[in-house]
Amino acid sequence: MSSDLFFIGIDGGGTKCRARLEDSKGTLLGEGVSGPANIMRDSELAKASMLDAISLAIASANTNCDNAIGLSQCVVGAGLAGANIASAKQVFETWTHPFHSLHVLSDLHAACLGAHDGESGAAIIIGTGSSGTVWHNHAFHDVGGHGFPIGDKASGAWLGLQAVKHTLLCLDELAPIDALATQICSALKTNDINDIVSQCATFNTHHYAALVEQMLPLLYAKDETVSALFEEGAAYIERMAQRLLAQHDYPLAMIGGLSNVYSTYFSDSIKARLVACKATPQQGAIHYAKAACFQLKGE
Amino acid sequence: MSSDLFFIGIDGGGTKCRARLEDSKGTLLGEGVSGPANIMRDSELAKASMLDAISLAIASANTNCDNAIGLSQCVVGAGLAGANIASAKQVFETWTHPFHSLHVLSDLHAACLGAHDGESGAAIIIGTGSSGTVWHNHAFHDVGGHGFPIGDKASGAWLGLQAVKHTLLCLDELAPIDALATQICSALKTNDINDIVSQCATFNTHHYAALVEQMLPLLYAKDETVSALFEEGAAYIERMAQRLLAQHDYPLAMIGGLSNVYSTYFSDSIKARLVACKATPQQGAIHYAKAACFQLKGE
Numbered sequence: 001m002s003s004d005l006f007f008i009g010i011d012g013g014g015t016k017c018r019a020r021l022e023d024s025k026g027t028l029l030g031e032g033v034s035g036p037a038n039i040m041r042d043s044e045l046a047k048a049s050m051l052d053a054i055s056l057a058i059a060s061a062n063t064n065c066d067n068a069i070g071l072s073q074c075v076v077g078a079g080l081a082g083a084n085i086a087s088a089k090q091v092f093e094t095w096t097h098p099f100h101s102l103h104v105l106s107d108l109h110a111a112c113l114g115a116h117d118g119e120s121g122a123a124i125i126i127g128t129g130s131s132g133t134v135w136h137n138h139a140f141h142d143v144g145g146h147g148f149p150i151g152d153k154a155s156g157a158w159l160g161l162q163a164v165k166h167t168l169l170c171l172d173e174l175a176p177i178d179a180l181a182t183q184i185c186s187a188l189k190t191n192d193i194n195d196i197v198s199q200c201a202t203f204n205t206h207h208y209a210a211l212v213e214q215m216l217p218l219l220y221a222k223d224e225t226v227s228a229l230f231e232e233g234a235a236y237i238e239r240m241a242q243r244l245l246a247q248h249d250y251p252l253a254m255i256g257g258l259s260n261v262y263s264t265y266f267s268d269s270i271k272a273r274l275v276a277c278k279a280t281p282q283q284g285a286i287h288y289a290k291a292a293c294f295q296l297k298g299e
Numbered sequence: 300m301s302s303d304l305f306f307i308g309i310d311g312g313g314t315k316c317r318a319r320l321e322d323s324k325g326t327l328l329g330e331g332v333s334g335p336a337n338i339m340r341d342s343e344l345a346k347a348s349m350l351d352a353i354s355l356a357i358a359s360a361n362t363n364c365d366n367a368i369g370l371s372q373c374v375v376g377a378g379l380a381g382a383n384i385a386s387a388k389q390v391f392e393t394w395t396h397p398f399h400s401l402h403v404l405s406d407l408h409a410a411c412l413g414a415h416d417g418e419s420g421a422a423i424i425i426g427t428g429s430s431g432t433v434w435h436n437h438a439f440h441d442v443g444g445h446g447f448p449i450g451d452k453a454s455g456a457w458l459g460l461q462a463v464k465h466t467l468l469c470l471d472e473l474a475p476i477d478a479l480a481t482q483i484c485s486a487l488k489t490n491d492i493n494d495i496v497s498q499c500a501t502f503n504t505h506h507y508a509a510l511v512e513q514m515l516p517l518l519y520a521k522d523e524t525v526s527a528l529f530e531e532g533a534a535y536i537e538r539m540a541q542r543l544l545a546q547h548d549y550p551l552a553m554i555g556g557l558s559n560v561y562s563t564y565f566s567d568s569i570k571a572r573l574v575a576c577k578a579t580p581q582q583g584a585i586h587y588a589k590a591a592c593f594q595l596k597g598e
Contacts, residue, residue: 040500087493143472144471147500151467161449172442172443174539174542193445194386197450201339236473
């Protein structure tokens, strides 16, 4: 019976949803990419994005197959942003979905399972947001995350917000105008405080994170203000890594746009545990779905 | 002709709108209080709140008068939260209002004019938000404000947000659980991270500021974490005061729920400039309206 099943792995984030379609032997059959799939922010949009990405993956597969793959033949593992919030996950799981079965986990957990190919290990995602987890004894233990502005310290959104705060401090003449303030004003195309405040009133985490592009050249040029911000962020990520790697000898995978930047700050003991990712979050989500599906069926 | 005019001063904030009705000689005729009047957050609600507060003020006056006071006889000075944002003020001023005339200024400016009874001077409002201004040569110069989370450092909302961030750090076991984390968990009635994140997802500045109530007893007990947060806030308010009081010898009025707390941190040179408020923001708004009205009429 399971030979008729297909497996789909979803990596759904705040801007994109990626789907990977495999047959029961693990052969890649097709892939698809669509829009946002954060179930905390918009559960219905996340469903639509998932269906879009899956349709694209199946369509790309069907060009090579004689028989169309039906949604009811698909075991779906969905690693979704927002699924770490219990209430958001609960609401999402009431979905009368068209699949054979649906197994929801957070995007962080899918990334961790992918990074270590289903084996025990820790992962830190540091991009627009920041969060960490360790997969140990068939359970996850999470650290950080929690969203903006209460959590996600060191993330791109956090860095961008600090840069805007610093810029306003300078424009208020409470600190001297420096290179960072100049860069941020140039990125926002104004040095008028009211203009900046109006722009930021519409900013989400992605807008703030986009400002990191202005900050990195200053970091590499050893600008004092920017270096201090990254050092504050790095101290937090180091503490997170130490917490995740305590009491075992698992490896640590760093994922996300800022992972290379922050990895250079790690202490030697953390650096010694760093490994490259073995597989994608979509593959991690398939790992999870297969384990859940075969456990349920007693296969 | 101006003897037929009445003057109304409005103090409109994020939760309440207060109206003061005076005759042309400055005699208090009536007062009224209604709901929120932040024109950045909800311009239409602000208009409704203003009309409610004014109706109440006129109604309370009419019980003592023979002739009803019409709205078209009223010169209104409206000190409104959000009026510091040029775009919000512009939209609000397109209102086809029923008054003799309407003169809009920010709640901060009205409070400053009230505090110094129309004379030159500086004012810092530090409650749910934080901002400062100085009234000098018939012009205001503002420092700080800018809203949450990019600005309003040291404010109640800022303090509460720092407390929540600290609590999450402790619950993530990245720092030891301390008295502040315990107090915040008790206030939020949970020590579950997901519960806290879900609650905070619906928090506005007032929810965060409400947590200051849990922090003050710890501050007075010289708790290290809480003292450090207030010291960081106080350093910002000191810088703001120094900026406002530079280049002249005007007095400084401190307004808002946290003004007494932060005033104790000021340097001696700033403490020497502190004065009590001479009048209310509503009276400040009337000052502004009278000046604008009589300037226009050339009286």
